[in-house]
Amino acid sequence: MEGKAWNFRANKAIDGSKLGIRTYIDILRSNIDHSDGRSVIPLSHGDPSPFPSFRTDPSAVDAVSEALRSANFNSYSSTTGLPLARKAIAEYISHDLSYKISPDDVYLTAGCAQAIEILISVLAFPGANILLPRPGYPIYDCRASFAGLEVRYFDLLPEKDWEVDLDAVESLADDKTVALVVINPGNPCGTVWSRQHLQKIAETARKLGTLVIADEVYERFAFGRNPFVSMAEYAEIVPMIKLGAISKLWFVPGWRLGWMVTLDPLHIIKDSGLLGSLENFLNMTTDPVTFIQGAIPDIIGNTKEDFFSSKLNLVRECAEICYEEIKKIPCLNCPSKPQGSMFAMVKLNLSLLEDIGDDMDFCCKLAKEESVFILPGRAVGMENWVRITFAVELESLIEGFARLNDFAQRHTKK
Structure with a gap:
């Protein structure tokens, strides 16, 4: 017919x-x-x-079990995440920084992958481009391509322990470059950049007027000559959004709990309107599972060093x-x-x-x-x-x- x-x-x-x-x-x-x-x-x-x-640590399993059995976390979450979870993550991140993160700057996501999806979607506007490392983590490429955000690649230099080719970054950027993505510790290169190199990255991004997306899902996975230093230490130089998750450090990727942290001491992200767009987008997307959020304070607090x-x-x-x-x-x-x-x-x-x-x-x-x-x-x-x-x-x-x-x-x- x-x-x-x-x-x-x-x-x-x-x-x-x-x-x-x-x-x-x-x-x-x-x-x-x-x-x-x-x-x-x-x-x-x-x-x-x-x-x-x-x-994973048995105390983390116990925390999830107790949160689920309590029946206190069966309702919808707020779009930014449960307050007790945001507070626990802010304190956890602040532990290794020279200043304190506010819980209001923490936005919970269904893993670090969803944080990437949200950020790429919010940053994409007609004609915009984003600077991604090569080699890099392909979900950035996939999401940018789908969102219509032009990708420009800067090389990581194997002969220099996979440091960022900062000259290439400067040559690639223009007034439509919305963000520079840096992944440290590095996937896929196994790198941990020095404090000096991180500062140079921040200074370059400031010179170009572009946001830094600091993917630090492997934070604390540093076992070579350089200790892990968060890009968050350079938020006074350039505004940035830090990404993380419990997936790697606790070895529970299936629990799908990640976060975005806005590091914006000079209110540049807020004044640009990007923060409002980010919060509006969160209203249109899914939330991380509530009982995992509810367990976060005990997962963090009860896991021994x-x-x-x-x-x-x-x-x-x-x-x-x-x-x-x-x-x-x-x-x-x-x-x-x-x-x-x-x-x-x-x-x-x-x-x-x-x-x-x-x-x-x-x-x-x-x-x-x-x-x-x-x-x-x-x-x-x-x-x-x-x-x-x-x-x-x-x-x-x-x-x-x-x-x-x-x-x-x-x-x-x-």
Whole structure:
């Protein structure tokens, strides 16, 4: 029966957006040889929570259980988050700063990913552009593309421990540049920038008149020569919005509790109208789960420092093993030893390999032949590189590199 043509169709803005990390992992999963009796070793994404060594602290589980059983958190939340949760997070962030954060500056989100979605949506206006790091975290690219916000990439420099190419930042920016995104500790590079470099970034952004988005979801994941210093220390220089979450430090990404913190001592964000737009957008979006919000004061207050220090020591040991094992494989080169987060960026020397076309081919064949997942570098903006996640069970990490070494030897040109 013929009739009027259907009015709905594919959304080209979505279909044309950059692929997210989960899409690449699905591609790798589709290459698995199911006749291989070995378990898959996931060195491709930053979620160590399934591994016994990275289980969250029992006090955090108790806090969630008690909040749920109390029946005090079954109602809707306010759009900015429950006051007791905002207060607890403000105090938590303030602990490592030289000044105090106000709870009124904290906005709760369903994970750090939703915070990114909200910010990109609010910042997007016709003709605007945003400066993103390359390599970087692809959700920024995906959301910007969908929102119609032009992306301009500045390089992180592997020969300088992945510092920001500040000259490139200045050359890329114009009067329509709305924000500069910095991720520290670094995903995907495993960097922790020095206090001096952070100040230079802030001064450059001030010179350009652009907001800084400080993605610090891996804060405190610093185990190298540089201690973690929050960009929040430079809010007097440039207005910024700090992003964070409990997902990484407590190893609970599925709990979906993140935050945005406006750092605006000179009221630049407020006077621009951006703060009002941010709050209006929050009225149109979903809230984080209320019983997780309700548990936050006890999650933060009852988790002992021993939990964090023991997990950081484990991540440090994994990072050391990762770096040393990479050096044993001739076709791989890690230009900068990981200093933080859960990742290392590794350059492929394809000239040493046969039957490997590029980073995607390398990762798909590795998945098929060895049941090991690593992320192709194109997922984070760097073709013919790979990103390796080292925050996994030690035994799995060692076995994963043994298989990776076997794969590399098998494909080495004779």
